[in-house]
Amino acid sequence: MMKQLLRFLLLNLVLVTGVAVVSNAESGDENRIDLIGKVVDHHYLDFKPLATVELPRLIYDNGRIHAYRSTTSLLNKSKLFTDAGYIDAEPVVQNGLIKPATYQIVRTDGTSPQFDFSITSHLVFFWIAAFLTFLIFIPLSLKYRKGIGRNSEPKGAFQNIFETLVVFIRDEIALQNIGSHKYMTFTPYLLTVFFFILFMNFFGLMPWGVSSTADITITAVLALFTFATTQIFATKDHWKHVFWFPGVPIPIKFILMPVELIGLFTKPFALCIRLFANMASGKILIMAILGTIFIFSDLFGPGVAYGTSWVWVFLTLFVYLIKALVGFIQAYVFTILSALFIGLAVADHSEEHAH
């Protein structure tokens, strides 16, 4: 009985959410929440209902860099570019200023500019994560330079907490997966990746915060770094295992070669997708669950929505806690898998066989 009810609810949730979002897009109603819009990148920082801060636009076109303070500024000052939404339609003017509609900047003839490298919300939060890492670990390193933690035990919660994390990554991730000969070369990279991802994940839990790791571009760059590291530091042995797998009959070698080659690329691809999907889904899930209250309000009236809202709020709280956990776990998983792939690439197999 309970199970059937639950299934019915879930089915409704999926169908109705879809309908709601589609209708939102069609009607363009300002009061509707754009579910996917909460996850994708924007050219503004959303502090609704307080403010919306537009971010600078930087566009490279015809050998020149065009820099504007904001999208609004660009639309009002530039003769070369316009919003993609205003090619066919009349621009929306508010207080004598043209306001952006789609935030997608095109040339006045409707074609895309050569390179749009504007600052986006995900980038801002990526930078915040980077600066936070910097602001935490530079003072920490100064402490070590002074001798606290070098000649004595670490002092204070700040140093103890972050030292524990650093030692954890060095000993449990780098040393375990890469081996005692080479792990120190890669520990700085793993530490950087871990703390960047951790802080980016946690920013998604804050009010108005955005988790930049819910952007496939950012996870792709991180995965690319792991891929590049594995390829640059790969041993001769590693390439031998890729192209001419030792210890198997020759026909098998021919079968294994494409498999291994594909494997080279699927590893970073999986890294990229895993982190992105985990972080994006959490946010979508929270929005969808909270959205159920409003869908119920539409379908059954406000009374039912109020009556059942505690279920959704409780569920949201639960998902939120899971997200906090997932934020940590995914940072750990990305780091440990990176370490594992690097470890596989730099391993000296001849030495292992000798054991």
Place this chain on the structure above:
Amino acid sequence: MNPVFAQGLLDVDFGLFFWVLITFLLFLFLLTKFAWKPILNALGEREKAIKESLEAAEKAKEDAMRISKENEKALKKAESISQKMRKEAIEEAEALRADRAEKAKVEAEKLLDQARSTIEQEKKKALLELRAEVSKMAIEAASRILDEEIDEKRNKKIVDRYIKELNQATADS
């Protein structure tokens, strides 16, 4: 309008890609140089120091144990030596005492013998003297008897007086 689901979700934005790439490289470099290397070096140094001091402590403990064992051994040896010495001293003292007692006994015996022989000699001499004295007295008594003549009563008186004198003489002497 664009399809709503997954709109822009899987798009790779090359502007963002460019920025993230540059930022990451920059911060990787800066953090490695100014944060991770100093921290990791300090941690490594500290761990090494701890390891070394632990090993030193272990070694010191072993040394102390060895020394204490040696001390114990030395003490035992000293004790045994002292015991032996004491035993020897006691034996020596015993021997000395026995020796002395023997000597003293011999000495005493000698003295006793001497005394005995002296006494014997004195006795012999005394006897000789006594004999001579007695014979002289007898002669004297006899000559007196002869001198005084017949009176028996008187004789007896003389003899008594003589004996009395004799007694007196012996008492006087």
